[in-house]
Amino acid sequence: MKTPKRLQPLVENGLVDEVVSQLMSGKEAQVYIVRCGDVIRCAKVYKEANQRSFKQAAQYQEGRTVRNTRRARAMEKRTSFGQKEQEEAWLSAEVDALYLLAKAGVCVPEPYCFMDGVLLMELVTDSEGYAAPRLNDVDLLPEQAREYHARLMREIVRMLCAGLVHGDLSEFNVLLSEKGPVIIDLPQAVNAAGNNNASRMLDRDVTNMTLYFGRFAPELLSTEYGKEIWALYEQGKLEPESILTGRFVRSKKAVDVKGVMQIIDAAKEEAFERRQRKAAFLD
Numbered sequence: 001m002k003t004p005k006r007l008q009p010l011v012e013n014g015l016v017d018e019v020v021s022q023l024m025s026g027k028e029a030q031v032y033i034v035r036c037g038d039v040i041r042c043a044k045v046y047k048e049a050n051q052r053s054f055k056q057a058a059q060y061q062e063g064r065t066v067r068n069t070r071r072a073r074a075m076e077k078r079t080s081f082g083q084k085e086q087e088e089a090w091l092s093a094e095v096d097a098l099y100l101l102a103k104a105g106v107c108v109p110e111p112y113c114f115m116d117g118v119l120l121m122e123l124v125t126d127s128e129g130y131a132a133p134r135l136n137d138v139d140l141l142p143e144q145a146r147e148y149h150a151r152l153m154r155e156i157v158r159m160l161c162a163g164l165v166h167g168d169l170s171e172f173n174v175l176l177s178e179k180g181p182v183i184i185d186l187p188q189a190v191n192a193a194g195n196n197n198a199s200r201m202l203d204r205d206v207t208n209m210t211l212y213f214g215r216f217a218p219e220l221l222s223t224e225y226g227k228e229i230w231a232l233y234e235q236g237k238l239e240p241e242s243i244l245t246g247r248f249v250r251s252k253k254a255v256d257v258k259g260v261m262q263i264i265d266a267a268k269e270e271a272f273e274r275r276q277r278k279a280a281f282l283d
Helices: 005-012 069-077 080-103 142-161 198-214 218-222 225-234 257-282
Strands: 018-025 029-036 039-046 111-115 118-122 174-177 180-183
Touching (some): 005 039, 018 039, 080 111, 142 180, 142 218, 142 225, 198 218, 198 225
Antiparallel strands (some): 029 039, 039 118, 111 118
16 A cells, blocks of 8 residues: 555655555554564554544643653643643653553553654454454453453553553453453553542543453452552552452541541642742743
């Protein structure tokens, strides 16, 4: 097929020899099957910001740090330069997450390079060597559903131990390779320790997976892995090989409402002072 304009720089730099076909088009990117020498890989071409339907919501941005103070100030003021830098930071988030998670042993596609808004990575395949199907395109037997659910709970734990929460996990961004489930689509991954929405997002990720697999193995619907996993994480007891039960015991201890309100008020005051210091610094 004709080489798309966005892939031309990779061809010119010898990273891609041939664009074989388009694999899919999603809310944030188009994915192509490409040949790199004797190896078949895939190239994820991110859409421009005004063409993506997935919004860069503040809840996903929270906790992401920018080391360069000039870039941080520009992004804060939303200048044209700052918006360009924020766009690049958003796009590189998936690359950073893939490298981090692959190193941590999470089942994700292996990344190779990122250039001009194009991510070159491993093509996940099925047992016959074809592009692996998404989980939502596969019918499962009850025992398969139980096995894949358990494996994905383990992957979610490994991700959290590496410091990340997927944030948008569902049957639509899990591929079923010949070796089992592979997690994809990570530009919205959040910092577990630095994002106040992380616990809610993790519970939502787990719930999405449980509801899907529960169609084939209804007993999974009564499990509470999300709350169990986060409780272990908060207690500092979560490890990649932690044994999970799917049960969660809620605390019956009365909530110290007065103490909670004092913490909230103190946090508000600290945030106000921080904004004042930043405003004074920017002026």
